[in-house]
Amino acid sequence: MAAMPPLKPGQALALWHGVMVAALNRSLPDLTARQFALCLHVYQAPPPHTVRGLAATLNMSKPAVTRALDRLEGLEFLRRKADEADRRSILVQRTVKGSVFLREFADLAAEAARKLNNG
Amino acid sequence: MAAMPPLKPGQALALWHGVMVAALNRSLPDLTARQFALCLHVYQAPPPHTVRGLAATLNMSKPAVTRALDRLEGLEFLRRKADEADRRSILVQRTVKGSVFLREFADLAAEAARKLNNG
DNA sequence: TCGTCTCGTTACAGATGCGAAACGAATTCT
DNA sequence: AGAATTCGTTTCGCATCTGTAACGAGACGA
Numbered sequence: 544m545a546a547m548p549p550l551k552p553g554q555a556l557a558l559w560h561g562v563m564v565a566a567l568n569r570s571l572p573d574l575t576a577r578q579f580a581l582c583l584h585v586y587q588a589p590p591p592h593t594v595r596g597l598a599a600t601l602n603m604s605k606p607a608v609t610r611a612l613d614r615l616e617g618l619e620f621l622r623r624k625a626d627e628a629d630r631r632s633i634l635v636q637r638t639v640k641g642s643v644f645l646r647e648f649a650d651l652a653a654e655a656a657r658k659l660n661n662g
Numbered sequence: 663m664a665a666m667p668p669l670k671p672g673q674a675l676a677l678w679h680g681v682m683v684a685a686l687n688r689s690l691p692d693l694t695a696r697q698f699a700l701c702l703h704v705y706q707a708p709p710p711h712t713v714r715g716l717a718a719t720l721n722m723s724k725p726a727v728t729r730a731l732d733r734l735e736g737l738e739f740l741r742r743k744a745d746e747a748d749r750r751s752i753l754v755q756r757t758v759k760g761s762v763f764l765r766e767f768a769d770l771a772a773e774a775a776r777k778l779n780n781g
Numbered sequence: 782t783c784g785t786c787t788c789g790t791t792a793c794a795g796a797t798g799c800g801a802a803a804c805g806a807a808t809t810c811t
Numbered sequence: 812a813g814a815a816t817t818c819g820t821t822t823c824g825c826a827t828c829t830g831t832a833a834c835g836a837g838a839c840g841a
Contacts, residue, residue: 548667550677550775552768558669559771560706563699568721573695575828580682587679594789602687604830609790614827631788631837649671652678656669694798713819723800728820733797750807750818 554659561655569651571644572618577603578611582620585635586645592635593626620644673778680774688770690763691737696722697730701739704754705764711754712745739763 550558574582580601585592588600598608612635615621620641626632669677693701699720704711707719717727731754734740739760745751 548669548775550667550772552765552772555768555771555775556702556764557706559767560699560702563695563702564720567696567699570721576682576692576695577686577828580679580686583675583679583682587676595787601683602689605789606791606831607829610828626788629788629838633789645675646671648678649674652674653669653671656667656674696798714817724819725801725821726799729798745818748808748818752819 557659558652558656561659562652565651565655566648571648574614575611577601577607578614581608581611582615582641583645585621586637586641590634590636591626593632594635595632597635615641618644676778677771677775680778681771684770684774685767690767693733694730696720696726697733700727700730701734701760702764704740705756705760709753709755710745712751713754714751716754734760737763 581597581603584597584601594605594608594612597603598605601608603611612621612623616623618640619638622636622638624634624636626634700716700722703716703720713724713727713731716722717724720727722730731740731742735742737759738757741755741757743753743755745753
């Protein structure tokens with residue numbers, strides 16, 4: 544991945560504004576901030592992902608993680624898999640549908656960034 | 663404002679990931695996506711802002727806008743003002759606290775972008 | 782084997798979100 | 812003046828979020 548261009552605070556606000564308004568108008572499945580962050584984290588950070596680890600990293604309670612996983616698994620954006628090495632744990636895995644969803648969101652963001660320049 | 667640098671989809675995801683995780687760990691007042699988009703819109707788009715206009719632009723129902731305003735006014739991030747020209751309408755205005763909040767968020771985003779390069 | 786710890790989930794109670802519909806107040810039309 | 816329209820808000824019923832606490836299942840040391 545190429546280096547991230549420097550981003551000034553004012554540019555960040557304009558970008559967020561464009562993306563969030565665009566997202567609302569496309570009425571994507573409306574995830575809460577926690578649900579979205581959790582989904583994003585599973586796709587962006589290297590595995591393995593467990594409930595306990597996600598709760599710690601994302602500063603959420605374990606039940607909140609469980610419920611977010613329920614929701615995201617219902618949307619087929621993520622999948623639970625038993626951890627064969629320690630059957631108390633589960634491993635949270637990526638899915639095709641989740642990849643597509645995040646890719647669409649990413650394109651939307653890239654497009655919003657482009658529009659900030661070219662109108 | 664200087665031109666927005668081009669942003670690739672993969673960079674957008676990495677940026678969103680960094681910002682959302684950082685935001686969760688700072689436990690900012692947790693606004694819903696609609697509340698946050700509404701706040702951002704009032705600060706980024708030129709006034710005047712009415713309930714009806716916000717509802718149309720942000721693809722929300724009018725009651726949802728009213729309730730989001732209640733919440734944001736409670737946090738003192740926004741303020742309602744009577745429209746003297748048409749007393750059926752209200753004008754949504756910016757506040758100092760709201761400016762500070764968004765500035766903090768913007769700094770957090772800029773910092774997240776920086777960290778994606780320099781670790 | 783028996784206690785203890787850790788894992789994720791479930792049960793509970795409370796807070797908060799949502800849209801549809803009804804509402805009062807202000808404006809505009811006839 | 813009186814009717815019709817438009818504004819933001821409120822009410823209603825429902826869905827879903829939250830954290831605390833309790834829980835069963837698996838792992839592990841004594």
